[in-house]
Amino acid sequence: MPTQFVSTRSFSFSLCLISICMLMSSCGVGSPLANKAINKGGEGSIAEIRKTEADKSESGEIESGEIESEKAKAEKAKAEKAKAEKAKAEKAKAEKAKAEKAKAEKAKAEKAKAEKAEAEKAEAEKAEAEKAEAEKAEAEKAEAEKAEAEKAEAEKVEAGKVEAGKAKAEKAEVDKTEASKAEEGQKLVAEECTRIGNKLSSVTVNSCLDSQFSDSGARSVKGQAILIKEYPPLLEKRKPIGRVLLLGGTHGDEYSSVSVVFKWMQTLDKYHSGLFHWHVLPLLNPDGLLLSSPAVRLNAHGVDLNRNMPTPDWYKKTAIYWHETGKDPRRYPGTAPLSEPESSWLYEEIRTFKPDVIISVHAPYGLLDFDGPPDAPNKIGQLHLKLLGAYPGSLGNSAGNQHHIPVITVELPSAGAMPSQDEISSMWMDLVGWLRHNIPNPVTVDAYPEFEQISEALLASPRLTKQEVAEIEAMPITGNRQSSVVSVNSLDID
Ligand SMILES: [Zn+2]
Numbered sequence: 001m002p003t004q005f006v007s008t009r010s011f012s013f014s015l016c017l018i019s020i021c022m023l024m025s026s027c028g029v030g031s032p033l034a035n036k037a038i039n040k041g042g043e044g045s046i047a048e049i050r051k052t053e054a055d056k057s058e059s060g061e062i063e064s065g066e067i068e069s070e071k072a073k074a075e076k077a078k079a080e081k082a083k084a085e086k087a088k089a090e091k092a093k094a095e096k097a098k099a100e101k102a103k104a105e106k107a108k109a110e111k112a113k114a115e116k117a118e119a120e121k122a123e124a125e126k127a128e129a130e131k132a133e134a135e136k137a138e139a140e141k142a143e144a145e146k147a148e149a150e151k152a153e154a155e156k157v158e159a160g161k162v163e164a165g166k167a168k169a170e171k172a173e174v175d176k177t178e179a180s181k182a183e184e185g186q187k188l189v190a191e192e193c194t195r196i197g198n199k200l201s202s203v204t205v206n207s208c209l210d211s212q213f214s215d216s217g218a219r220s221v222k223g224q225a226i227l228i229k230e231y232p233p234l235l236e237k238r239k240p241i242g243r244v245l246l247l248g249g250t251h252g253d254e255y256s257s258v259s260v261v262f263k264w265m266q267t268l269d270k271y272h273s274g275l276f277h278w279h280v281l282p283l284l285n286p287d288g289l290l291l292s293s294p295a296v297r298l299n300a301h302g303v304d305l306n307r308n309m310p311t312p313d314w315y316k317k318t319a320i321y322w323h324e325t326g327k328d329p330r331r332y333p334g335t336a337p338l339s340e341p342e343s344s345w346l347y348e349e350i351r352t353f354k355p356d357v358i359i360s361v362h363a364p365y366g367l368l369d370f371d372g373p374p375d376a377p378n379k380i381g382q383l384h385l386k387l388l389g390a391y392p393g394s395l396g397n398s399a400g401n402q403h404h405i406p407v408i409t410v411e412l413p414s415a416g417a418m419p420s421q422d423e424i425s426s427m428w429m430d431l432v433g434w435l436r437h438n439i440p441n442p443v444t445v446d447a448y449p450e451f452e453q454i455s456e457a458l459l460a461s462p463r464l465t466k467q468e469v470a471e472i473e474a475m476p477i478t479g480n481r482q483s484s485v486v487s488v489n490s491l492d493i494d
Pocket of ligand 1: 250251254361362363
């Protein structure tokens with residue numbers, strides 16, 4: 001070990017010094033060095049030294065050689081000391097370098113640590129910033145979506161408002177149209193009442209206007225209104241026992257048929273009790289009565305409306321009938337069943353109102369005809385029952401025989417002259433009496449569910465083939481009624 005080495009060397013060095021001292025002081029025991037050596041080496045060592053020195057003196061070597069040796073030793077020691085000191089210095093230097101290196105490394109580590117911390121901090125700040133950015137973007141997106149949704153909602157509301165406004169405007173337009181239609185209808189009614197009042201001596205314009213006709217919506221060929229007056233059920237009083245359709249003026253030149261219906265309406269205006277539900281049409285053929293002077297039987301198309309109703313095998317049978325009359329223009333049945341607006345509307349009125357009986361007023365043959373179930377009245381006033389049979393295309397044939405709705409045909413005695421007031425009242429009483437006992441008729445009621453089916457079958461009648469037309473043309477012209485019709489030999493019977 002270096003320390004021990006040093007100590008051993010020091011010890012040897014001490015021994016040399018002792019020897020020198022002894023030589024210089026004649027080996028006095030009292031010299032400090034000797035004392036020191038004695039103290040260190042003890043009794044035995046001193047004796048040893050003395051012996052060695054004595055040996056040396058005896059050999060004669062000690063005097064100069066010894067001094068030389070000691071000097072070298074000292075120098076050696078000195079060199080060793082210097083070496084040691086140098087080593088020590090180097091060691092210290094190395095330690096210092098090591099310490100500095102450690103310090104530098106520590107500093108470096110700390111710096112790295114600091115940099116890492118700085119980087120982490122920066123990273124964290126960056127992450128924080130990105131998070132904040134993302135949150136901001138999210139918030140902006142949500143805001144934008146909200147704004148978009150609000151905008152869409154606002155637009156929807158606006159669109160709804162526009163839609164509502166549009167609907168309102170359309171409704172207003174419809175209402176206006178309805179109102180103007182109603183106004184137009186009332187205007188037509190008023191104009192027609194004026195024409196009726198001017199045409200018929202027994203009906204004044206004011207009495208017509210006072211009747212407060214409704215506009216049925218139906219129009220004649222020439223656009224005149226087909227007037228209708230309803231006497232509705234009076235349910236607070238009683239339930240009506242049946243529905244009655246009363247019509248006049250099917251043939252425009254039968255003035256009295258219109259006037260009498262107006263008279264009976266005056267009675268109903270006063271005495272309608274709700275016993276029956278009435279639809280009254282005083283003038284089915286306004287064009288025939290009002291647009292020609294004198295009035296004509298036919299409508300503005302030249303069609304006999306009482307030959308234009310749907311009946312079985314309409315084309316063939318009306319063609320034969322018309323041929324037999326010598327193609328009398330007054331009997332022209334039209335081109336097809338219900339080809340005319342007036343007859344078409346009448347048939348629709350029957351289909352929708354579903355009358356239990358139809359009273360149709362004509363002139364001038366002074367009789368009573370009846371079609372359909374079950375029991376005809378024997379007389380109405382002075383008019384007596386005379387069954388005329390079924391004409392192709394007539395109302396009695398169509399409604400009475402096909403649809404099983406009783407049709408009372410009142411043939412007044414004169415087309416131009418009115419019956420007396422008593423006769424008009426008498427006819428009315430007889431009619432109401434018959435109605436009381438004969439409607440509703442179960443046969444009629446039971447037939448209504450089949451109305452559409454019967455109607456379709458009637459209207460599906462086949463048109464004539466050329467051969468059939470030729471066959472009809474080859475038939476003799478009788479110039480008279482069909483053979484089934486009895487009693488009356490006149491082409492003008494209804
Ligand atoms: Zn007639």
